Amino acid sequence: DAGITQSPRHKVTETGTPVTLRCHQTENHRYMYWYRQDPGHGLRLIHYSYGVKDTDKGEVSDGYSVSRSKTEDFLLTLESATSSQTSVYFCAIRAGEGQPQHFGDGTRLSIL
Amino acid sequence: QKEVEQNSGPLSVPEGAIASLNCTYSDRGSQSFFWYRQYSGKSPELIMFIYSNGDKEDGRFTAQLNKASQYVSLLIRDSQPSDSATYLCALVSGSARQLTFGSGTQLTVLP
Numbered sequence: 627d628a629g630i631t632q633s634p635r636h637k638v639t640e641t642g643t644p645v646t647l648r649c650h651q652t653e654n655h656r657y658m659y660w661y662r663q664d665p666g667h668g669l670r671l672i673h674y675s676y677g678v679k680d681t682d683k684g685e686v687s688d689g690y691s692v693s694r695s696k697t698e699d700f701l702l703t704l705e706s707a708t709s710s711q712t713s714v715y716f717c718a719i720r721a722g723e724g725q726p727q728h729f730g731d732g733t734r735l736s737i738l
Numbered sequence: 739q740k741e742v743e744q745n746s747g748p749l750s751v752p753e754g755a756i757a758s759l760n761c762t763y764s765d766r767g768s769q770s771f772f773w774y775r776q777y778s779g780k781s782p783e784l785i786m787f788i789y790s791n792g793d794k795e796d797g798r799f800t801a802q803l804n805k806a807s808q809y810v811s812l813l814i815r816d817s818q819p820s821d822s823a824t825y826l827c828a829l830v831s832g833s834a835r836q837l838t839f840g841s842g843t844q845l846t847v848l849p
Contacts, residue, residue, distance in 0.1 A: 657834060657835070659834075659836060659837075666841060667841065668826065668839040668840055668841040668842055669782070669826070669828075669837070669839040670839070671836050671837070671838075674834050674836055676833075676834045682834065684836065685838075716781055716782070718837075720835065723835070724770075726772055726784050726787055727772075727784075727837055728784065729774075729781040729782050729783070730781060731780075731781050732780075732781050
């Protein structure tokens, strides 16, 4: 396994509440990514990080923020969750140039 | 037009047959392509990547890339029921080398 842990694995919450998902890696990789996966859309990039405190937006970043204060942790926050953010969220890491991304086990998030 | 297009399937093949999965892309500048396999309820796992035109073989899997025609394909020889999964095609883009995925093709191998 690629040494990626996502937490929590499952979460059910209510509309309007804040939610934080955590991605923890033990590989010391520079690049980390957050994707969401929805039926019919495949995986879509939310935010990514290319180093500590270095982050940027992806294709579907509205309503999400991220932080990376340590190499090993990349946090995804939904400031005020909406039902449209019900999805499966995957974190991925990449070592460097020419290297593939490896995915965590995912977090299934339901917003009622 | 989506950047990466895949036939969503489902694609069914009998055990032992060759399964052919196809992917087309719109960005002529794309250089790197990945195939991931995803079992139901699981995370994507890397099968192969290909950078150069032509074929790349790894065991029962062959990836084919044709940059002039902007397609990449994955062939699975001697298909097994355990190959039944969704196969995701992805290309690399952007300064952080993020992946852009197709919607995936669901493959079922019938015993």
